């Protein structure tokens with residue numbers, strides 16, 4: 100292991116974000132990096148615990164103590180190999196994983212200064228690309244073919260793993276480019292899309308065939324494959340069907356987010372189809388991560404103001420969550436880089452109706468509510484707790500989550516992965532599901548030999 104006493108003298112150091120006044124004017128990644136010496140010092144803080152809760156907490160089972168030790172010793176290549184063994188795309192999780200492992204770190208229990216696993220992961224991977232030991236590995240073919248429908252993180256991991264096992268893999272996606280929500284959901288200021296392209300180039304060289312712009316009907320899967328992986332995500336966003344929903348200016352979050360990402364990739368839209376926050380008061384309905392991404396995007400588009408409302412109560416302010424103690428994930432108040440850029444946040448707010456003039460949105464009538472415990476033990480009961488009021492807004496973004504898709508009954512050779520199987524979740528969970536699904540496909544096809 101690294102330095103067994105480093106955690107006693109070296110404090111957790113995060114690379115931090117670029118200053119707000121600088122980052123707010125562009126869509127470049129907001130997160131900075133540490134120099135190599137400081138990064139290795141951070142890796143030295145890992146105690147190589149007898150029971151490493153980080154393994155347990157990471158859905159991919161990443162072995163942080165092992166690669167932290169290699170990093171501390173300066174063996175960057177070994178660190179990458181250990182990391183890449185369990186994690187096919189550490190450049191994605193290193194940027195956008197909420198780092199479930201860090202909350203479960205023993206150093207988080209004792210002094211709330213867990214190891215910086217996520218940042219270490221990103222640093223190891225960037226080093227690997229720079230030093231060119233992220234290598235193309237063309238496997239020997241086993242004569243069997245698998246189709247993967249959907250090129251989000253779950254589909255890409257399933258495709259990568261199956262390809263490396265020797266299957267000839269074709270990935271279909273209805274979009275014009277791969278990545279799913281990595282490309283058409285998550286803003287560039289969290290994940291630069293060149294990072295996706297760089298990995299896809301390798302996957303293509305390794306033999307995976309990509310077919311874009313093809314929407315596959317699950318009831319009519321393409322012929323000629325021995326097995327199929329359905330990794331189509333959660334395409335249906337939760338709607339808010341209150342009066343005025345059809346006013347101009349009320350949009351789903353992804354209408355804005357995916358359009359902005361496409362614009363940054365060179366796409367052009369007629370003015371009447373643009374979903375832009377420029378010069379507008381923006382109201383984001385939904386207090387989660389998608390809502391937070393809308394806030395950061397609205398700032399960069401030049402909004403006048405941005406407010407985020409949430410129907411649920413304000414989460415406890417951390418670091419501890421008494422209802423969900425260590426090593427579980429604490430459901431505490433999260434303040435993202437986008438929140439830091441400026442935003443009014445309100446909780447326990449219900450939306451009553453959208454208000455407009457000449458067909459255009461001008462505001463939203465809302466009301467403060469409170470939640471009463473349900474005597475039957477079910478979902479708490481909502482009660483009015485204040486007078487209706489109007490929040491001025493010319494743009495509303497609905498960020499209230501996604502519906503879990505209902506899948507038809509598929510034949511035995513069809514497997515479902517990622518959000519399509521489990522409902523909207525996290526990139527790391529989608530990747531873990533892609534990995535598990537690849538194993539199931541392999542077991543199934545081996546059984547057929």
Ligand SMILES: Cc1cc2nc3c(=O)[nH]c(=O)nc-3n(C[C@H](O)[C@H](O)[C@H](O)COP(=O)(O)OP(=O)(O)OC[C@H]3O[C@@H](n4cnc5c(N)ncnc54)[C@H](O)[C@@H]3O)c2cc1C
Nearest residue numbers: 249251252253273279280315331332517518524525526529
């Ligand atoms: C705005 C936003 C921000 C997020 N930020 C984070 C974050 O910071 N960190 C994090 O961990 N998670 C984040 N998430 C969640 C994360 O992006 C998802 O959990 C993850 O992308 C799910 O991966 P997936 O492969 O299952 O599906 P998706 O990424 O949704 O990919 C599904 C793919 O299937 C394709 N497809 C669908 N139907 C068809 C069809 N019929 N034919 C062909 N192709 C089809 C789609 O075009 C898409 O490319 C965010 C989600 C959103 C919406």
Ligand code: SF4
Nearest residue numbers: 157161192196199200
């Ligand atoms: S993928 Fe996420 S949970 Fe797993 S080790 Fe990396 S940062 Fe931690």
